Amino acid sequence: MDQLRLLQEQAGAVFESSMGIKVPASFGNDAEAIQAVSQGVALVDRCHWGRLQVSDQDRLAFLHNQSTNNFQLLKPGQGCDTVFVTATARVIDLASAYVTEDAVVLLVSPNRRQKLLEWLDRFIFFGDRVQVADITGTTAAFSLIGPASRKVLQQLNAGGIIGAPYGSHDLCNINGVEARVAVGSGLATEGYTLITATDQAAALWSTLVETGALTLGERGWEQLRITQGRPKPDQELTEDYNPLEASLWQTISFDKGCYIGQETIARLNTYKGVKQQLWGVHLSQPAEPGTAVTVAGTKVGTLTSFTETAEGLFGLAYVRTKAGGEGLEVGIGESQGRLVDLPFLMHNHQ
Numbered sequence: 001m002d003q004l005r006l007l008q009e010q011a012g013a014v015f016e017s018s019m020g021i022k023v024p025a026s027f028g029n030d031a032e033a034i035q036a037v038s039q040g041v042a043l044v045d046r047c048h049w050g051r052l053q054v055s056d057q058d059r060l061a062f063l064h065n066q067s068t069n070n071f072q073l074l075k076p077g078q079g080c081d082t083v084f085v086t087a088t089a090r091v092i093d094l095a096s097a098y099v100t101e102d103a104v105v106l107l108v109s110p111n112r113r114q115k116l117l118e119w120l121d122r123f124i125f126f127g128d129r130v131q132v133a134d135i136t137g138t139t140a141a142f143s144l145i146g147p148a149s150r151k152v153l154q155q156l157n158a159g160g161i162i163g164a165p166y167g168s169h170d171l172c173n174i175n176g177v178e179a180r181v182a183v184g185s186g187l188a189t190e191g192y193t194l195i196t197a198t199d200q201a202a203a204l205w206s207t208l209v210e211t212g213a214l215t216l217g218e219r220g221w222e223q224l225r226i227t228q229g230r231p232k233p234d235q236e237l238t239e240d241y242n243p244l245e246a247s248l249w250q251t252i253s254f255d256k257g258c259y260i261g262q263e264t265i266a267r268l269n270t271y272k273g274v275k276q277q278l279w280g281v282h283l284s285q286p287a288e289p290g291t292a293v294t295v296a297g298t299k300v301g302t303l304t305s306f307t308e309t310a311e312g313l314f315g316l317a318y319v320r321t322k323a324g325g326e327g328l329e330v331g332i333g334e335s336q337g338r339l340v341d342l343p344f345l346m347h348n349h350q
């Protein structure tokens with residue numbers, strides 16, 4: 001990875017550490033790169049995200065029983081987002097899964113890699129034909145985000161995946177580099193995620209930059225994550241919340257049968273028992289995550305994330321369902337706020 005980091009440093013990257021991995025925090029072009037997400041294409045380094053490989057004959061049945069989405073329906077070349085939860089349906093992590101001919105590759109949050117690896121290992125019993133391996137150190141991951149990401153793939157003769165359903169993926173040869181290209185950017189904005197071997201990371205990064213994709217650092221990603229509504233471990237995804245409260249209904253199969261946490265999720269859905277949900281919130285003044293959300297002086301929720309954008313101040317907050325939803329006027333510390341719906345979040349079963 002040293003070669004990749006050298007290329008990024010030469011491009012003006014300022015680095016920070018994430019789980020012991022060097023990550024580009026900014027390339028000094030945050031505003032321009034964020035604009036490219038909506039009007040062009042941005043390139044994000046996601047090498048610090050975890051990559052777990054689940055293999056052997058029982059891999060699909062195992063993941064089917066361990067998370068919220070329906071793996072039994074997936075064929076090689078297909079994928080999905082899924083949530084790993086505890087027995088009481090508390091969130092461990094939101095992951096993207098890519099089914100190959102002989103394995104399933106999970107792209108997981110940076111600070112959940114080890115925890116999820118240990119969690120899955122707990123449920124492999126004698127006789128189970130399942131193996132779980134951490135392949136983060138031998139692979140690299142990047143995402144192209146924005147409407148022009150399709151043109152990038154076409155330019156690189158990797159456009160066969162364009163128009164395929166979310167989570168679809170294929171192995172492509174990109175200027176001599178073998179990379180798995182998957183539909184989905186990690187955000188609500190259209191795009192693609194590419195996974196390759198570590199020793200090919202620098203070459204692939206260079207090729208993607210040469211197409212004109214603007215490099216976006218972790219600070220820009222964090223702003224987009226909040227404004228689009230992707231929940232994050234230790235902030236929106238904790239053992240205080242379940243996937244329905246986190247507004248991740250799109251990751252849940254309600255007819256797949258038994259899995260860890262299924263009884264709680266099914267009961268919440270059947271009896272309309274979701275007591276709080278995640279919303280975006282426009283703020284009039286800065287506020288710290290953890291600040292209470294109030295209506296008429298009564299606490300109805302908690303701010304979990306905050307960011308400053310070119311369009312103003314923005315955050316994510318859990319708010320009690322009975323208090324209201326989109327358009328609700330709230331207080332957050334010294335700030336006034338208004339709840340808004342966000343493209344990554346879903347607030348009911350569709």
